[in-house]
Amino acid sequence: MIQKTYPLSKSRYIRGLQCHKSLWLYTHKPKLRKESNAMKAGFQQGHDVGEVARDIFPGGEFIPFDEVSIDEQIRRTQLALKTAKVIYEAAFSFGGVFVKADIMRKVGHSWELYEVKSSSEVKEVYINDVAVQYYVISGSGVPIRKAFVTHLNKKYVRNGSLDVKQLFESYDVTANVKEKQAGIKKEIAEQQKMLAGKPHPTIDIGPHCSDPYPCDFMGHCWKNIPYNSIFDLAGNGVKKWALYKEGIIRMDDIPLEKLKGQQLQQVKAYLDKELVVDRKGLKTFLSDIWYPLYYLDFETFLTAVPPYDGLKPYQQIPFQYSLHMQKRAGGKLYHKEFLADPNCDPRKELLDSLLDEIPGDGCVLVYYQPFEKARLKELAERFPKKAKQINAIISNVRDLLVPFKGRALYSWEQQGSHSIKKVLPAFIKDMSYEGLEVGDGGEAIEAYQKMCVMADKPEELAKIRNALLEYCCQDTLAMVRLLEVLKAKAKEA
Numbered sequence: 044m045i046q047k048t049y050p051l052s053k054s055r056y057i058r059g060l061q062c063h064k065s066l067w068l069y070t071h072k073p074k075l076r077k078e079s080n081a082m083k084a085g086f087q088q089g090h091d092v093g094e095v096a097r098d099i100f101p102g103g104e105f106i107p108f109d110e111v112s113i114d115e116q117i118r119r120t121q122l123a124l125k126t127a128k129v130i131y132e133a134a135f136s137f138g139g140v141f142v143k144a145d146i147m148r149k150v151g152h153s154w155e156l157y158e159v160k161s162s163s164e165v166k167e168v169y170i171n172d173v174a175v176q177y178y179v180i181s182g183s184g185v186p187i188r189k190a191f192v193t194h195l196n197k198k199y200v201r202n203g204s205l206d207v208k209q210l211f212e213s214y215d216v217t218a219n220v221k222e223k224q225a226g227i228k229k230e231i232a233e234q235q236k237m238l239a240g241k242p243h244p245t246i247d248i249g250p251h252c253s254d255p256y257p258c259d260f261m262g263h264c265w266k267n268i269p270y271n272s273i274f275d276l277a278g279n280g281v282k283k284w285a286l287y288k289e290g291i292i293r294m295d296d297i298p299l300e301k302l303k304g305q306q307l308q309q310v311k312a313y314l315d316k317e318l319v320v321d322r323k324g325l326k327t328f329l330s331d332i333w334y335p336l337y338y339l340d341f342e343t344f345l346t347a348v349p350p351y352d353g354l355k356p357y358q359q360i361p362f363q364y365s366l367h368m369q370k371r372a373g374g375k376l377y378h379k380e381f382l383a384d385p386n387c388d389p390r391k392e393l394l395d396s397l398l399d400e401i402p403g404d405g406c407v408l409v410y411y412q413p414f415e416k417a418r419l420k421e422l423a424e425r426f427p428k429k430a431k432q433i434n435a436i437i438s439n440v441r442d443l444l445v446p447f448k449g450r451a452l453y454s455w456e457q458q459g460s461h462s463i464k465k466v467l468p469a470f471i472k473d474m475s476y477e478g479l480e481v482g483d484g485g486e487a488i489e490a491y492q493k494m495c496v497m498a499d500k501p502e503e504l505a506k507i508r509n510a511l512l513e514y515c516c517q518d519t520l521a522m523v524r525l526l527e528v529l530k531a532k533a534k535e536a
């Protein structure tokens with residue numbers, strides 16, 4: 044009997060390398076796939092970076108793919124190979140696999156192959172990606188002399204117009220790619236055989252579900268993992284996959300002798316529906332808070348390609364803050380906020396506004412201080428004339444995360460997490476992030492990016508602005524309420 048063959052592409056092959064079941068589901072049950080917003084954003088980012096990288100070797104011939112058949116793409120590539128010195132998105136098919144090469148450059152009578160990645164390092168999965176391209180292109184009769192992974196240079200700092208040659212670094216992976224050639228034909232045959240079979244291969248969940256990429260079929264394969272499972276255990280300690288192999292899935296079933304430290308505390312608190320209060324720890328934390336007190340939260344966005352001067356790839360750019368203020372304990376609550384206009388460098392205006400509000404002697408309370416401190420330090424580097432004032436603020440920053448992370452106060456409802464999104468509903472029943480139009484940092488970035496493309500739609504722009512302001516305000520108001528909880532618990536007999 045002749046086995047039916049399924050079209051494989053570079054990305055399908057890589058999916059199959061991660062998990063055969065994922066490739067089978069992708070081919071036969073695509074409706075089960077759930078692509079998160081982060082996955083979509085990552086894909087778009089990769090696409091954008093790929094376009095920018097073409098300027099490393101400008102003037103190349105582009106092989107279009109939108110609404111152009113595979114056969115036509117291959118035909119145009121064959122023509123370009125005869126005349127062009129550089130080709131973008133060259134298309135090849137060999138051994139049942141179709142690939143598009145980001146950049147190919149002719150050197151003498153052979154070609155160099157460049158695979159562009161929006162990451163800032165070389166990963167094993169990228170080498171597999173280049174290896175299958177090398178296999179297909181060489182198999183098509185086109186000689187490849189060298190193969191590279193081209194990634195962002197994390198040390199690059201933009202100064203004026205974008206210097207694409209400095210923004211990227213190319214890493215020669217020719218030797219690694221050649222080493223992998225022997226196994227590719229076999230893997231393709233195995234993937235084809237697996238795809239022809241029904242039902243899907245029996246593959247259990249495992250660390251491969253998120254390595255190297257988070258799998259978009261987790262909603263399907265993980266549906267029987269209950270709420271409060273071993274995968275909700277916080278921190279390092281017991282090996283979750285070792286427990287899973289023993290058949291232990293629910294938190295209730297973990298033998299307590301296998302646990303220690305915070306994991307033991309988490310499970311005991313969950314079993315007894317307990318609240319853990321360390322009054323001494325709470326008092327120590329509270330003794331270091333003073334008034335006037337400023338509750339501060341930044342929202343930031345980041346892009347692979349730095350949009351403004353003084354920025355590196357993926358550097359966080361603050362575009363919004365919320366600031367609640369109390370002059371004395373239990374005193375009136377004041378609120379200030381800033382949200383940048385879209386499509387401009389927001390840093391100077393944001394900083395000026397912030398420095399107008401926070402004096403050098405106020406206590407500045409944040410949730411997870413490395414984040415806010417790093418943003419403030421970056422602003423000080425960018426605007427050295429303001430550095431003294433900014434550094435005074437940095438030295439006054441205190442971290443509300445500390446008592447929750449250190450479990451001076453811990454509720455079983457936090458499920459081991461000390462994220463404010465989990466802590467808040469555990470202690471403040473009348474406040475929640477559920478139902479907010481913007482409900483987390485990722486959605487805030489998306490909302491701001493939407494604002495940037497809606498400059499000519501004032502009504503929609505105003506709606507998104509309000510959602511962002513509401514979200515950021517909620518973060519600092521949450522801190523106000525949580526500090527009240529800490530004080531009340533510290534006082535309880």
Ligand code: SF4
Pocket residue numbers: 061062063064065066068246247248249251252253258259260261264265
């Ligand atoms: S969720 Fe895990 S087991 Fe299921 S398809 Fe994805 S990688 Fe494979």
